[in-house]
Amino acid sequence: MQVTIESTPDAKMPTGRYFHGADIVHTQTIFIYGGLTKKQKNYSNRTLDDFWQFDIQNQRWSEIEKKYIWPPAVSGHTLTYHKAQDSLILIGGVSPQGGFLNLVWEYRLEKEHWQELNIKGMGPAGIFGHTTVYHSQSNNLFVFGGVVYTKGQSLVKNNLYMLNYESKTWTELNSLDPSISWPRPRVFHSAVTTDDYMLLMGGRMYPWNITDTFYAYSYNCNQWINLMDDATTKVGPFPRQTYAQAMTVEPDGDAVYVIGGWGLDSQSSVLRIELPVDLCNLWPRKRACLAVSGCGYCANKIHEEVRTQQCHANTKECPLDPILNSSRVTNQGRICSVYSSSNCTLMQDCSSCLQTSSCSWCQGACTSNTTQCSVPQLKCLSNRCIATDCIQCHQIPGCYWDSRKECIPNLQDDGATTVSECPQPCINYSTCSACLEVPDCRWSTQLDECISASYQDIYCAGGVCGLVMESEDRQYCPEPCNSFNQCSSCLRHAHCGWCAAPGNRGEGVCAEGSNERPMAGTCNIIYYENSRKLLDDERNPANPEDIDAVASYLNDLNVSYSWHYVKCPPENECLNGHHTCANESEICVDLEDGFECKCGAGYKAGVNGCEPVCPLGCVRGQCVQPNNCHCDFGYVGANCSIQCQCNGHADCEGPDKLDKCLKCHNNTMGSQCEKCQPLFVGDPTDGGSCVPCLEYCNGHSSICVDNSTDLDPDDFIDNDYIKDNLKEGPKGNAKCLRCANLTSGARCDECIVGNFRGSEDHRHPCRACECHGHGDTCDPVHGDKCDCRNNTESDVCRDGSSSSGSQASQEKNSARLCWEVQCSKCKDGYLGTPTSGHQCYKQMHVDNKMCFDAKPMDECKMKPKPLHPGEVVFFVIQPRFMNVDIRIIIDVTQGRLNVFMSTHDDTYVAYPNSTTGAVDVDVDAQHGRWENGTLKSKDVYMEREAVGLRTYITITQPKTILFVKHLQDRLVITLPEEYHSLETTRFFLVLQALDPIDTDKKVAYGIVYSRQDQLHIDLFVFFSVFFSCFFLFLAACVVAWKAKQAADVRRARRRHVVEMLHMAKRPFARVTVSLGVVGTPSNTKKRTGGWELRPVAVEPTGDALAAVATVFVSLPGDQSTSVRLALASSLILLARQFPSGGRIFLRRRSIHAAPPAPT
Secondary structure (H helix, E strand, O other): OOOOOOOOOOOOOOOOOOOOOEEEEEEEEEEEEEEEOEEOEEOOEEEEEEEEEEEEOOOOEEOOOOOOOOOOOOEHHHHHEEEEOOOEEEEEEEEEEOOOOEEEEEEEEEEEEEEEEEEEEEOOOOOOEEEEEEEEOOOOEEOOOOOOEEEEEEEEEEOOOEEOOOEEEEEHHHOOOOOOOOOOOOOEEEEEEEOOEEEEEEOOOOOOHHHHHEEEOOOOOOEEOOOOOOOOOOOOOOOEEEEOEEEEEEEOOEEEEEEOOOOOEEEEOEEEEOOOOOHHHHOOOOHHOOOOEEEEEEEEEEEOEEEEEEOOOOOOOOOOOOOOOOEEEEEOOOOOOOOOOHHHHHOOOOHHHHOOOOOEEEEOEEEOOOOOOOEEEOOOOOOOOOOOOOOHHHHHOOOOOOOOEEEEEEOOOOOOOHHHOOOOOOOOOOOHHHHHHOOOEEOOOOOEEEEHHHHHHHOOOOOOOOEOHHHHHHOOOOOOOOOOOHHHOOOOOOOOOEEEOOOOOOEEEEEEOOOEEOOOHHHHHHHHHHHHHHHHHHHHOOHHHHHHHHHHHHHHOOOOEEOOOOOOOOHHHHHHHOOOOOOOEEEEOOOOEEEEEOOOHHHHHHEOOEEEEEOOOOOEEEEEEOOOOEEEEEEOOOOOOOEOOOOOOOOOOEEEEEEEEOOOOOOOOOOOOOOOOOOOEEHHHHOOEEEEEHHHHHOOOOOEEOOOOOOOOOOOOOOOHHHHHOOOOOOEEEEEOOOOOOOOOOOEEEEEOOOOOOOOOOOOOEEOOOOOOOOOOOOOOOOOOOOOOEEEEOOOOOOOOOHHHHHHHHHOOOOOHHHHHOOOOOOOOEOOOOOOOOOOEEEOOOOOOOOOOOOEHHHHHHOOOOOOOOOOEEEEEEEEOOOOOEEEEEEEEOOOOEEEOOOOOOOOOEEOOOOOEEEEEOOOOOOOOOOOOOOOOOOEEEEEOOOEEEEEEOOOOOOOOEEEEEOOEEEEEEEOOOOOOOOOOOOOEEEEOOOOOOOOOOEEEEEEEEEOOOOOOOOHHHHHHHHHHHHHHHHHHHHHHHHHOOOOOOHHHEEEEEEEEHHHHOOOOOOOOOOOOOOOOHHHHHHHOOHHHOOEEEEEOOOOOOEEEEEEEEOOOOOOOOEEEEEEEEEEEEEHHOOOOHHHHHOOOOOOOOOOOOO
C-alpha cells in the first residue's frame, strides 16, 4: 500500500535515496539514516548523513537534530533495532570521503543520542551491502555477506559474523566448521529472523543460480540449510533473480514476504513464501534428512515396508502417530554442536576462541580445553590497529600503514608516520589522467568523478556512473583535444577531429568538433590561434614584432586547412616519424594510404613480427639477433649444442671449459654441482634434484641430516648454526629432526602417541585425539579406537569401524565421522553428554545408597574404594515421586570434599591440572559470566561453606548451581517439590576429594543417598487404632441411639396427650349401632321396621358441596374373630347423598357438645 504524505510548504521531507539503512521500532516509527542520492548542482557529495523518523500513525516526517557526536555519511550500511536495549545499531557502510566505516554506532532511543561502541574481536574491518539481524533469544547480532575489506582489497564474501552485545565481541562463525555448505558470496541480499532461523534471500552473485537463492541459518546448529535444494519439497513459483529487494516476516514466522528488487529489470512483485515451523519437514526422504544437522528421521514399517515417514528436529519426539502392527524406526542423525572442541584449532583470533566454551587460547593458538596448556591466556590483547585505509590507520595511536596496505602496530621507536604522508583519496583527483595514475582509482565519465574500486559496486549501481575507465584505459581519457599532436591519436576520441595542413608531412591541429565541422569555427582560424599560441610559448612575449610578423604571414598566405573527423589525410609516416615500425628489425615503407613495415637485413617474417635469422641454428637456445644465439641453461657453443658438465645445475665458462661451473643453482653445491646444500636432500648428479628438508619431512621440519649422523637435535638451534656444522645435504635415507605439528618418525610421517592425522596424506598435521578428555590414545590415522575411560564409549559413526560395536546398518545411517564421536556416549547406567570436558553421571535412584566409588552399598560395604585427593565422582539423582520433597544426604566418614550440584549435565567441566595432576572442576563458560559480571544464563549461583557436624541447605530456585566447600561430616540438601518440576528435572552431583590439612588420612570415605520420605503404615498400630476408634464410635452411636429413643418416647407421649385433649374437644354424639344377625337387606328392613344405613359422622367441606362420611363396616367372621367392626371414610357429594336433609348437618357443624362427665 502506497502512503501519500500531506505536507505544508514549510514541512521538511527527506531527499530521495537508496542503499540507506532503515528499521521499524515498536511497529510505530520508521528510522532512516544515510544513503545515496542523485548528484545535484553545486553539490558533489552524493552520500548522506541525515537521520529521519516517520510516524506511521500521524504520517509525518521529522528530521532528528544533529547534536553531540554523529556518525559519518555512509551508504550500504544496516540499521538494526535492538529490542533488549531499545536502541538502533549501525554497522558497516562506505563513503567516497571517509572510506569504509570500521566502527559500530548505537543510537539510544531513550536518550536520543549516538555513541560509539567499543567492540573487540576480529570483526569486519570494512563492509557494505551486507545484512544484519538481531536474534533476541541469544542477544546477538548476525552479519552476513556483502563487500568486505580484506588485506588491501574489497571482495564479495560469504562470511558470517556474530556480534555479542553483552561482551561487545565479534566472532567469525565461518571458522567454526568449514566443512558445512555455505551460501556463495553475495552482496545486496536481504535477511529476516525467526526464533530459530535466519532466512536469507537473493543478492547479486556470479554466476546466478536458482539453487542459491533461498537459505536458512540455524542458530542452534551453526548450520546453513539450502531451502532450494533439489531434495526439499517445494510448491509454487520459484523466486526470480533479484537483489536489493525488501523482505519481512510475519510475527509467528509462518510466512515471508519478498517485495521488489533489481534483477533483469526492476521488479514490482510481492512474493509470499510459507514455511513449516520445523524446517526439517522439508526433506521427505531419509538420506537427505540425515544429511542436515539437527534433523532426525522416523518411520512406521510393516513387514519392512515404509507406511509413513517424517523428518523432524532431533530435539523433539517423532511426530508420527503409531500404526497398528507396525514397528517404529528412528535415527537421531547429527546432533547440533555449535562450538565443539574439534573446531578450536580452526579459529584464528583470540576473542572468537575464548567466546567458545570448549576452547582456550594457549601460546598464540586456539586449542581445546582438554589439551594441556602450561600458561593459558584468560584475556585477549586488544588489536587496536584495525583500519581500511592509510588515513584511518594513522589516526590510531601506535599504528602505521605498510606497503601491503595493512594497518599494523608500529614497533619501532623512531615515531610513526603522519597522515600527510598518506595518498589522497580518489575523490580528490579532478582529472581523468591524474585519477588513473593512482592504483585502484577509476574515472566515471558520467559523474565526471574519480572513484575508488573498493566502493564502485555500490556507488555505480544502476549504471549511474556511465562508462568507468580503469588504468589501462588511460589513453582514452577525455583529455583536451589540443593536447594531441598526431592525427591517429586525435581521432581515437569521439569528440575530436583533425585540422590538417597542406602537404604530406602530417602537420595539423586537433580540435573539438563533429563530422561536419570544428566546434570553434574554421580550421584556418583554429590553426591561426594555435600558431599564435605556439609563438607566444616559444618566443619572448616581450617582442610583439615577431608575433605580428607570423600573424601577417599567416594572413597573407593563401593556405586552406582541411577538416578530418573519420579518417586521417595522407601523410608520409616514414618521414615524420609517425610510424610504429621497430627501428632495429623493420624498415618503414610509405604507402598511398598509410605505411608498411618490412623486415630488415638478417630478419624474416614470423608469427610475432620480424624475427632474427641464425644460419647455423640454435639447437638448445634462441636466436635473439642475426647470427647470435642465446643458449639455454647449461649449454654453450655457437649453436648451443654442447652441454656443460655441471649435472644440469649451472652454466660453464665455455666450450673448452665444460667442467668450470659458474654458479650452482637448484640448491646444489660442489665444483660440478654434484652435492646438495645443507637442509636439502637428494642426489643432484645426472640432473637429479635436491629436495628441501621441509618437503622431504612432509612440511613438519626444515632440518634433516644423513641417517648415519649421530647428533643431538638440541645442538641444532637455528639454521645458521646448522649451515656452519653441516657441510652438505644427505643424498638419501635422511632423518628429520625437531618434527613439528605433533609428528614423529624419520620423515615426520608418524604421529606422536595420543595424536592422529585424519588423512592418509602425511603432509597434514597431527592433532590431539578427540577423545573428549576421556582417553589418551587413538588410531594415528583415522582418530578412532580411543581408549575410552570415565564410563564413556564411542557412538555410532559414518565409517564402518565404529568402536561402539554397533551394527553395520546403524553405522551407515549415521552422518558423523568416527573421530568426532569418540568417547561421546555414556555407558549403560550413566547419563550425560561427555563432550567438551563434560562427564558421565552415575544414575542413582531414590533410597539407593552409593559409596564414593559409584558402587551400591551392598557391593562396597565390605571393602569400599576410597576417593583420593584430586579425584572426582559424578552422580545423577532421578526422582521417584513427583509430589514429594527430595533430600540428598552426603555422609563423609573420612576426608574432606567439595560438593557441586546443578540441574544441567553440561554445567561443569572436569580437566586435569597440568601442575598438580589433580582433576579440577569448573563451571562451563556457557553458564559463566561475561566480562562485565552479568550471567550468560538464567542460573542462580549459591555458594556455602560446610560448618559443623551437619550442614542443611534448602534450594528454592529451580535453576540453582550449588557449590559447598570443605565438607567433612554430613550435608543435607532439601529440594522442595513445590519449587522444582520433578517430572523433568534431574539433579547432577559432583564430589571432589580434597587434601586434608590437619590429618594424615588423605583419602575420603563416605556414602551418598537420596530420600523422598513418605508415611510408612504399621498394620498392628493401624488396626489397633482403627478398631479402638470404631468401637468408640459404635458406643457413641448406641448412646446417641438410646438418647434418641428416649426422646422419641417422651415426644410420642406428649403428642398423645395433646391429641387426646384435642379429640376431647371435638363434637360428638351418640349413635345406635345394630350388631344383630346379619341377614338379607330385605329381611332386615322388614324386621327393623324402616331402619336405614346412615353414616356415623359427616364432615362437610367449606363450600358445603362435599363431605367426608364415616360409616361402620362389619367384617366377616364368627364370634372368634378378633376384629369384627371397622370404621370406613369416603369423600361424598352432599347433593347426591342427602338431597333433602343435608342442611341438618350444616347446622350441626358449629355445635360442640361437651364430653360426658366422668362416672
